[in-house]
Amino acid sequence: MPKHILRLIILFVIVIGLFLVARQFLIPESFGEYGHYRANSIEENANHDIKYVDRAECAECHDDIAALKQGGPHKNINCQTCHGPGNLHIEDPTPENIVKETEREFCGRCHNKNAARAKLIKQIDINEHNIESKCIECHNPHEPWN
Amino acid sequence: MELNKKNKKTRRDFLKLSSAIAGSVAFYSMFKPIESVANRKTDVTEREHWYGFGFDIEKCIGCGLCAKACKIENDVPREPFFFRTWVEQYTIKNGHIIKDENVIVESPNGGIDGFTQSVPDKEIFKSFFVPKTCNHCYKAPCVQVCPVGATFETPDGVVLVDDSYCVGCGYCIQACPYGARYLHPEKKTADKCTFCYHRLKKGLAPACVDVCPTGARMYGDLDDKEGPLVQFIKNHTCRVLKPHLNTKPKLFYNALNEEVR
Incomplete structure (x- = not known):
């Protein structure tokens, strides 16, 4: 074999070899296990911490309110819908780390009059209905209209 | 010679x-x-679940607590324009229902602070809320265009982003016909609804589904014929968004109006 061809072949083998070695280092672990992506990313996505806790956990301490709520039209609503995420509160139950909404506007999110709102929701015009007072002064949100 | x-x-x-x-x-x-x-690891017989969403427009009251809970649960930037899920109010005004100018779409801050009716009652022909999020398409355009394989559909049918592998080119954001993606301003990577994958794997419902006060949002297993989601699709006239694009969304809407895009 002529010398220059041999040199070329050696060069090619080295370049391809380097490419294969570099490829080993550059392709991340678990890439291609299920498809054209890093399979470990599924695990990483699943490992994030939760903030809204299991809805059953609230009733473990607040069983009185859970029982009260059972009798009213809000019975199917998650406590954290109004009170916000409970992750900090279940670790260290203080009134500071749970949301307590008292403003008219918050009730109005569901109950302010809106043409798009399903008719099965009780609606009032929050700019007209008893403007002077907060909703919760007359209506207990845990058992409204009872 | x-x-x-x-x-x-x-x-x-x-x-x-x-x-x-x-x-x-x-x-x-x-x-x-x-x-x-032959090398494909997941086929229909092997996978445990195939997740999908069902949204009932008739039940949505536009409280926006889903959008708020999503931002809290997933540390989504609080500024407007960064949303994993949001709510739109569609109002069709009196007059010719075919004309586009009679349709008003509003989504103030994605509906996070709730909605106030902007059109007086007597001018309204019809009005309704449409909750939106990633459709977790079976044939997802965002997955097809990703040049590095940083976004993908998991074996259980959830479209996820690998944020340690994403280069932030933004192709997927442009490719998504539903506007469900955004570029995270701090991470500089694409971000979107993960179906609350971290909650699913712990046996919990996605945060938006969990806080919905009327049950307008539901999720379930599309493989489970007796499950709540398949029964919801069976018992209602369900449609998907932009079916002509052949993206095969796994988000099904009951009572979806023609005007919704």
Whole structure:
């Protein structure tokens, strides 16, 4: 074999070899296990911490309110819908780390009059209905209209 | 001279060699698709779940607590324009229902602070809320365009982003016909609804579904014929968004109006 061809072949083998070695280092672990992506990313996505806790956990301490709520039209609503995420509160139950909404506007999110709102929701015009007072002064949100 | 001539390849040799190469490439390429099917780890019989959403427009009251809970649960930037899920209010005004100018779409801050009716009652022909999020398409355009394989559909049918692998080119954001993606301002990577994958794997419902006060949002297993989601699709007239794009969304809407895009 002529010398220059041999040199070329050696060069090619080295370049391809380097490419294969570099490829080993550059392709991340678990890439291609299920498809054209890093399979470990599924695990990483699943490992994030939760903030809204299991809805059953609230009733473990607040069983009185859970029982009260059972009798009213809000019975199917998650406590954290109004009170916000409970992750900090279940670790260290203080009134500071749970949301307590008292403003008219918050009730109005569901109950302010809106043409798009399903008719099965009780609606009032929050700019007209008893403007002077907060909703919760007359209506207990845990058992409204009872 | 004589030696050179002996070494020289004839045209016949050249044709033989090139047809041999072409033949083997063709032969290999015939087996390539079969090989990838054989190596595929997840087929219908193997996967445990195939997640989908069902949104009932008739039940949505536009409180926006889903959008708020989503931002809290997933540390989504609080500024407007960064949403994993949001709510739109559609108002069709009196007049010709075919004309586009009679349709008003509003989504103030994605509906996070709730909605106030902007059109007086007597001008309204029809009004309704439409909750929106990633459709977790079976044939997701965002997954197809990603140049590095940083977004993908998991075996259980959830479209996720690998934020440690994403280069932030933004192709997927442009490719998504539903506007469900955004570029995260701090991470500089694409971000979107993860179906609350971290909650699913702990046996909890996605945050938006969990806080919905009326049950307008539901989720479930599309493989489970007796499950709540399949029953919801069966018992209602359900449609998906932009079916003509053939993206095969796994988010089904009850009572979806023609005007919704």
